[in-house]
Amino acid sequence: MPVYFNLQSMQVMYLGRYWRDIVWVSSFYIRYFITFGPFYGIFGTVLLIYLVKFLESPWIACVTQMSHIPMKMSREENRDWLSTQVLATCNVEQSFFNDWFTGHLNFQIEHHLFPTMPRHNYQKVAPLVRSLCAKHGLQYVNKPILKAFGDIVRSLKKSAALWMDAYYET
Structure with a gap:
């Protein structure tokens, strides 16, 4: 998954001619290789990049899913933008741990309303x-x-129950 996501992101940036983004992403990898390359070599550094992404994936999935999946939002209802953002997401209570663990994305409603605001x-x-x-x-x-x-x-x-009912329906 991390390999596909990176390749797809680079493809979108290239096809969209997002040259500034390509420079920033490239600078990340250049700095990563400068920092870790002398210790781990090229293969070890690539492995480290994907190990970190592999470990990060469950975390980001939990952080985003706990604010989105459980919300009951009907696609048939014609709502305005504000209502859609508020009703499609929820927040997790603010605490030092929750702020740290979620990277301040425990304020998911505010994140949807003000996506460019510093978290x-x-x-x-x-x-x-x-x-x-x-x-x-x-x-x-x-x-x-x-x-x-x-x-x-x-x-x-x-x-899962809905899927099982549909799959095993006779």
């Missing part, structure tokens, strides 16, 4: 978003991290 500022804008949601009658979901993880499992279990 460490989400907690500053959260009270304003909460009041905006209250003003427009939108539910602002903020849950403990263990409940968020449990919601992932419950959602996957529900999806």
